[in-house]
Amino acid sequence: DQQVKQNSPSLSVQEGRISILNCDYTNSMFDYFLWYKKYPAEGPTFLISISSIKDKNEDGRFTVFLNKSAKHLSLHIVPSQPGDSAVYFCAASYYGGSQGNLIFGKGTKLSVKP
Amino acid sequence: DSGVTQTPKHLITATGQRVTLRCSPRSGDLSVYWYQQSLDQGLQFLIQYYNGEERAKGNILERFSAQQFPDLHSELNLSSLELGDSALYFCASSVEVVLGPSEAFFGQGTRLTVV
Numbered sequence: 001d002q003q004v005k006q007n008s009p010s011l012s013v014q015e016g017r018i019s020i021l022n023c024d025y026t027n028s029m030f031d032y033f034l035w036y037k038k039y040p041a042e043g044p045t046f047l048i049s050i051s052s053i054k055d056k057n058e059d060g061r062f063t064v065f066l067n068k069s070a071k072h073l074s075l076h077i078v079p080s081q082p083g084d085s086a087v088y089f090c091a092a093s094y095y096g097g098s099q100g101n102l103i104f105g106k107g108t109k110l111s112v113k114p
Numbered sequence: 115d116s117g118v119t120q121t122p123k124h125l126i127t128a129t130g131q132r133v134t135l136r137c138s139p140r141s142g143d144l145s146v147y148w149y150q151q152s153l154d155q156g157l158q159f160l161i162q163y164y165n166g167e168e169r170a171k172g173n174i175l176e177r178f179s180a181q182q183f184p185d186l187h188s189e190l191n192l193s194s195l196e197l198g199d200s201a202l203y204f205c206a207s208s209v210e211v212v213l214g215p216s217e218a219f220f221g222q223g224t225r226l227t228v229v
Contacts, residue, residue: 004156034217043116043204043220044157089156101170102147102218106156 003027004092006105013112019077021108023090026071030092034102035064035075038087047088048075080112117141120205120221128229132193135224139186139207145169146188147218148180151202163188195228202226 005024013019023033031052036044050057050064050073057064063076077084087109091102117140127133139146148160150173159172163182174180177195182188192199202225206218 006156036220041222043118043120043206043222045116046217046219049217091157101159101162101172102157103159104149104157 002105003030004090004103004105006088006090006108008108009106010109010111013080013110015082015112015114016079019075019080019084019110019112021075021077021088021090021110023073023075023105024071025073025092027092027103028071029094030103032093033064033066033073034091034093035062036089036091036104037084038089038107044089077110080110082112082114085110085112116219116221118205118207118219118221120203120224122224123222124225124227126227126229127195129195129197131195131228132191133195133226135190135192135203135205135226137188137190137205137207137221139188139205140219143207143209143219144186145208145218146182146186147206147208148174148188148190149204149206149220151204151223152198152200157204160190192226197228200226200228 034049035047037047038044066073087107089107090105119138121136144165147162149157151157160174162170180190202223204223206220208218
């Protein structure tokens with residue numbers, strides 16, 4: 001059973017427009033969420049995170065929104081650039097105890113067209 | 115460059131064989147994680163070590179084992195290999211923070227092909 005779901009395998013956006021990547025989770029114990037970006041032939045790189053005490057976190061062009069009641073988070077990229085074309089993974093984890101075990105979604109491939 | 119080094123980058127081996135994947139974490143990171151990414155799959159957590167001790171276990175097969183050495187590098191051993199073990203294997207490391215998780219930094223991965 002997938003605890004972290006990214007239901008859109010791919011997304012295509014025009015340069016300069018907004019990219020919205022979605023992620024749903026089922027486990028209410030998750031309280032820390034991360035987005036990773038992955039280029040071909042490279043390992044995932046950390047992009048942005050949010051803890052469950054917040055509903056929004058912003059870093060430059062990237063904003064992550066968390067809706068705990070809906071168990072949903074989204075990553076907004078504004079404006080989108082061709083260099084943002086990559087696979088984006090959503091991941092979730094717990095605070096305390098057995099920490100560090102990140103549960104990943106299957107990823108969404110973003111293509112930003114010039 | 116994430117600072118996490120994985121060797122080798124590519125590995126081709128036959129079914130039934132055994133291989134060892136190696137990971138050197140970022141300087142100062144005590145935690146090492148191993149992930150498997152099969153075709154069309156997300157990253158599946160295999161196992162975590164913290165300062166030489168096993169900390170958490172995920173979907174790791176009994177044919178697979180790992181260890182973390184005193185110098186903090188880690189090895190993932192895969193034995194009795196099957197075609198379905200062909201995948202990208204990623205190592206990640208992080209600084210454990212008592213009050214919460216921190217971002218893990220990933221290596222470039224080892225692509226294992228079992229023929």
